[in-house]
Amino acid sequence: MTTTPATPAPPTGYDDLPRLMSLMTGDEKHGPAATSTLDALWVLYDRVLRVTPATAETPDRDRFLLSKGHGPMAYYAVLAAKGFVPVDWLPGFGSYDSPLGHHPDRTLVPGAEIGSGSLGHGLPLAVGTALGLRARGLYGRPGRDPRVWVLVGDAELDEGSNHEAIAYAGAAGLDTLHTLVIDNSSATYALPGGIAARFAAAGWSTTTVDGRDHEALHAAFTAPHPGRPHAVVAAVEPAYV
Amino acid sequence: MDTMRERFAAVTSRLLDEDPRLAVVLAEIGTDGFDAAGRRHPERVINVGIREQLLVGVGGGLALAGMRPVLHTFASFLVERPFEQVKLDLGHQEAGAVLVSAYGSYDWPAGGYTHMSPGDVALLDTLDGWTVHVPGHPDEAETLVRRAAAAGDDKVYVRLSGQSNTAGRPVDGAGFLTVREGRAGVVVAVGPVLDDVLAATEGLDVTVLYATTVRPFDGAALRAAVGAGRSADVVLVEPYLAGTSTAYANDALADVPHRVLGLGTGRRELRRYGTVPEHVRAHGLDAASLRERIAAFTAAPAAARA
Numbered sequence: 001m002t003t004t005p006a007t008p009a010p011p012t013g014y015d016d017l018p019r020l021m022s023l024m025t026g027d028e029k030h031g032p033a034a035t036s037t038l039d040a041l042w043v044l045y046d047r048v049l050r051v052t053p054a055t056a057e058t059p060d061r062d063r064f065l066l067s068k069g070h071g072p073m074a075y076y077a078v079l080a081a082k083g084f085v086p087v088d089w090l091p092g093f094g095s096y097d098s099p100l101g102h103h104p105d106r107t108l109v110p111g112a113e114i115g116s117g118s119l120g121h122g123l124p125l126a127v128g129t130a131l132g133l134r135a136r137g138l139y140g141r142p143g144r145d146p147r148v149w150v151l152v153g154d155a156e157l158d159e160g161s162n163h164e165a166i167a168y169a170g171a172a173g174l175d176t177l178h179t180l181v182i183d184n185s186s187a188t189y190a191l192p193g194g195i196a197a198r199f200a201a202a203g204w205s206t207t208t209v210d211g212r213d214h215e216a217l218h219a220a221f222t223a224p225h226p227g228r229p230h231a232v233v234a235a236v237e238p239a240y241v
Numbered sequence: 242m243d244t245m246r247e248r249f250a251a252v253t254s255r256l257l258d259e260d261p262r263l264a265v266v267l268a269e270i271g272t273d274g275f276d277a278a279g280r281r282h283p284e285r286v287i288n289v290g291i292r293e294q295l296l297v298g299v300g301g302g303l304a305l306a307g308m309r310p311v312l313h314t315f316a317s318f319l320v321e322r323p324f325e326q327v328k329l330d331l332g333h334q335e336a337g338a339v340l341v342s343a344y345g346s347y348d349w350p351a352g353g354y355t356h357m358s359p360g361d362v363a364l365l366d367t368l369d370g371w372t373v374h375v376p377g378h379p380d381e382a383e384t385l386v387r388r389a390a391a392a393g394d395d396k397v398y399v400r401l402s403g404q405s406n407t408a409g410r411p412v413d414g415a416g417f418l419t420v421r422e423g424r425a426g427v428v429v430a431v432g433p434v435l436d437d438v439l440a441a442t443e444g445l446d447v448t449v450l451y452a453t454t455v456r457p458f459d460g461a462a463l464r465a466a467v468g469a470g471r472s473a474d475v476v477l478v479e480p481y482l483a484g485t486s487t488a489y490a491n492d493a494l495a496d497v498p499h500r501v502l503g504l505g506t507g508r509r510e511l512r513r514y515g516t517v518p519e520h521v522r523a524h525g526l527d528a529a530s531l532r533e534r535i536a537a538f539t540a541a542p543a544a545a546r547a
Contacts, residue, residue, distance in 0.1 A: 059307060107335055113305065115333050118325065124295045125330055128266075128302020128310075135264055135284040135308055161326075164292035171290075 012081055014042050020077035024093035024100070036184045036211070037151060038074040040234045043217040044149065044180070045078050053083045056111055060138050060146045063129055065114045067122020068153040068182065069103040076100055076109075084111030120159025123179060126150035127165045130177045139176070149178045154195060155187040163198075169229045170203030177229040178221075179204075182211060185238035199231040211236040245382040245401040246343050250274025252383050253311060253341075256390050257282050262309045263390060268296040270314045271343070297323045300338045301330030304394065309337070311390060316342035316358030316400065324364060332368050337394030341386065341401060346481050346506045347520040348403035350513070359506040362455065363485045365398055372397040373456035375432035375480065380409030381453055388414035398456075402480065404433035404517060412453045417462040423447040426474035426539035427466045429490070431455055434478045434526060441531035445541040447476075455479075455486060460493025472498040474539045478531065479505040502538045504531070 017038060018029075025034075044064060051061040066075050076093070079085040085100070092098035099108035103117025114125055130148040139145045152162065169177050181195050191198050196206040205225035209216040211234030220232040243251070250271065257263050257278050264285040265275055272279075272288050279286035285308075289295045293314065300310040312319065319342045320327060331338050344352075346359040365371045372395055376382040382401055389397035410418055417429065420439065423446040430438035431452045442449055448466045452459065467473040473494055477486050484503030491501060506524045513523065521527050525534065535541070 105333075115329070118329055120294075121298060121326070121329055124298020124326070125302040125305065125334070127295065128299035128304075129306045130302070131284070131287055131299060132264070132303040132306025132308045135303070136306065161294040161298065164289070164295035165298065168289050168292060168295055 014046070016081055017042065017074070017077045020080050020087065020090060021073045023087070023090035024073045024076065034071060035074050036236045036239065037068070037071070037182050038077070039212050039214060039236075040151070040180055040182060040217055041074055041078045043214050044221060045082050047218055048221045049149065050144075050146075051111075053110065056084065059136065060133075060144055062146055063113050063126070063148045065116075065122045065126050065129070065148070065150040066104060066112065067114075067116055067126075067150050068119065068156050069116030070153075072100075072102065072104050075104065079109070079111045082111075085109065119153075119156045120161040122150045123152060123162045123165035126177060126179075127169050127174065130169075130174050133176065145176065147176050147178060149180060151180045151182060153186065154181060154183040154190075157181070157191065157195065157198070158187060158189070166199060166202045166204070170199070173203070173227050174229045175225060175227050179229070179231045181231060181233045183233050183235045186240065195233045196231065204228055205230045206233065207231075208233040208235065210234075242405075243379055244403060245376060245379050245405065246271065246403075247274065248379040248383050249313070249341055249386050249399075249401055252386050253390070254278035256387070257285055260309070260390065262307070264303050264308045264310050266296055266299050266303070266310055266312045268293050268314050268318065270318070293318045293323045294326050297326035298330045301326070301334050301336045304331070304336035304338055305334060309339070309390065309394070311339040311341060313341045313343070315344040315356060316361045317344070317356055320361040320364055320398070321358055327365075328368055331396055332370065337396050339386075339389040339392075339397045339399065341389075341399045343401050343403075345400060345402040345404070347517065350515050350517060350520045353514060354510050354512070359482045361398075361400065362479075362481050365456070366485065370396055371456055372454065374399045374414065374454050376401065376412070376453050377406045377432040377435050377451070378409035379405065381412045384412055385414055385453065400432070400481075402433050404480070406433060406436045410451060410453075414454055415459070416454070417450040417452045417459040419448065419462075419466065420451045421447070421449040423541065425541035426476065426535075427463065428476045428478060428535060429463065429486075431477070431479045431486075434480050437521070437526060437528045437531055438478050440528035441535055445532070445536060445539070447535070447539060447541050458486060458489035458493065460489065463490060463493045464497075467494060467497060467499070470497075472500075474500050474502075476502045476504060476535050476538060478526070479503070480526070481505055483507060500538070502534070504534060
C-alpha cells in the first residue's frame with residue numbers, strides 16, 4: 001500500500017459521494033449499476049472498519065479488500081471522502097498519469113489493500129490475510145482485533161477460486177473473515193437456492209439485506225458470528241433489466 | 242541419504258521454530274513431513290486441502306499480513322495450474338513468497354504427463370523478479386531453502402527433484418561454480434544433471450560450470466568462462482524444457498560471436514510411463530547421448546579417445 005500524501009481536510013458526507021463520482025465520470029447522475037457498491041462501502045468505511053489514513057499502515061488495522069475491481073468509482077469516491085485519496089486525483093481517473101485506474105492497483109492507491117480486476121482473487125487473498133493476522137498473534141485485545149472484509153460481486157462467484165476459499169474458511173472456522181456480496185443479479189446462472197445458502201452450506205454465518213438500507217447493512221455488518229466466518233449478501237437493483 | 246523433499250521438510254520445520262514470520266502452506270501434498278511442526282505451530286502450518294488456487298492466494302494474503310509464506314506441492318500444481326495466482330496474488334500485489342516444488346520434469350514417470358512440469362521455469366520467465374534455485378543434491382537443497390526463506394520478501398522458486406548428484410557442492414544461492422576448465426567450449430550443467438554432464442565431458446577439452454541458481458542467470462560467470470577468444474561455443478544442459486535459458490546465455494555473450502546449444506527435456510509428450518533413467522534417455526540427457534551431442538557441437542578434441 002502507498003501512503004496518503006499531505007492533503008487538505010477531506011469532504012466527508014455521504015451526500016458528497018455523487019459529486020466525487022462525477023469528478024471521475026463527468027456524468028451528473030449515476031445509474032444504480034454504477035453505484036451498486038456505494039451504500040455498502042459507505043456504511044463499512046463510515047461506521048464499521050477501524051482504519052483511517054493515519055492507521056493505514058498499522059498491523060492491527062481492519063482490512064478491506066475490493067475483489068470486484070470493476071467499476072471502482074464508488075470505491076475511489078469513498079476513499080476520497082474518508083481522506084485516503086486526494087480529491088484532486090479523481091478527475092484524472094483512468095488516464096496515463098493517474099494512480100486511479102479502471103481496476104485499482106494497491107501500489108498506487110492509498111488505502112487499497114489489494115490490486116484487483118481479475119475476478120476471484122480477493123477472497124483467497126482475504127483468507128490468507130486473516131490467517132496471517134492470526135499467526136502474528138494480533139488477537140486477544142478486545143476492540144482491537146483486526147477484521148478482514150472482502151467485497152465480491154454475485155457474478156464474480158462464478159469463479160471457482162472463490163469456492164475453494166469459501167469451503168476452506170468455513171471448515172477452518174475463520175471468524176475474523178467477512179465477505180460482502182453485492183448482489184445486483186448480474187450472474188447469468190444464479191446460484192440455486194440463493195447466494196447465502198452457498199455460504200451457509202460451507203459453515204458460514206449469513207445475512208441477506210437490502211443493499212440500500214444503511215441501518216440494515218450496519219446491523220448485518222456488526223452481527224456476532226462466533227467461530228464462523230460471516231457473509232453479508234447486499235441485494236440491490238438488478239444490473240441488467 | 243534423505244531426499245530433497247525430506248530435507249526441505251526437516252529444515253523448514255526447524256526454521257519454523259526459529260523464525261516467527263515463517264508460515265508453510267500446503268495443499269494436502271507433503272503434509273506428512275510437517276505433522277510435528279504443525280503440532281508445535283498450528284497457526285503457521287496451514288493445509289488448505291486440494292485447492293491450489295487457494296494455496297497461492299493464501300500465500301499472497303499471508304505476505305500482505307506481514308508473514309513469509311513457503312508454499313509447497315508438485316510443480317505442475319504449484320506453478321502451472323494456479324499460474325494466474327502466481328502472477329497476480331504474488332507479483333502484482335508485490336507480495337513475496339517461497340515456492341518449493343517437487344517432481345520436476347519427470348520424477349514420477351509412471352504417474353504420466355499430469356504430474357510432469359517441464360515448463361515451470363519457462364513459465365516463471367514470463368514474470369518479473371523471480372529467483373529460481375535448482376539444487377542438485379539434498380545438501381544444496383538445504384542451503385537454498387534456507388537462503389530462500391531468509392530472502393526478505395523476495396519471490397523465490399526452489400525446484401526440488403528426486404534426481405540427485407552423488408555429492409553436494411558449496412553453492413551460495415547466487416553464482417555458477419566452475420567445476421572443470423577447458424578451451425573448446427563451455428557447458429553449463431543445471432542442478433541434478435551435473436553428474437551426467439561430468440561423465441559425458443570426461444576427457445573433452447571443455448569448461449563445465451555448475452548452476453543451481455538460474456535466475457538471476459549468472460551471465461558474468463558464463464562470459465568469464467568463455468574468455469578472451471574470438472568466438473564461443475556454449476552448451477546448456479537443463480533438467481526442464483530445452484532452451485529455457487538460451488536467451489539469457491545469448492544476452493550474456495552479446496559482445497562476442499557465439500553459438501548456443503540448449504539441451505533439456507523435449508516439448509513432445511512421450512506418452513510413456515516407466516522409470517526415470519528411461520525418461521532421461523528418451524530426452525537425450527544420459528551421459529552417452531550428452532557426450533555425443535556436446536562433442537559434435539563443440540568439436541572438442543576428446544583427449545581420452547585421441
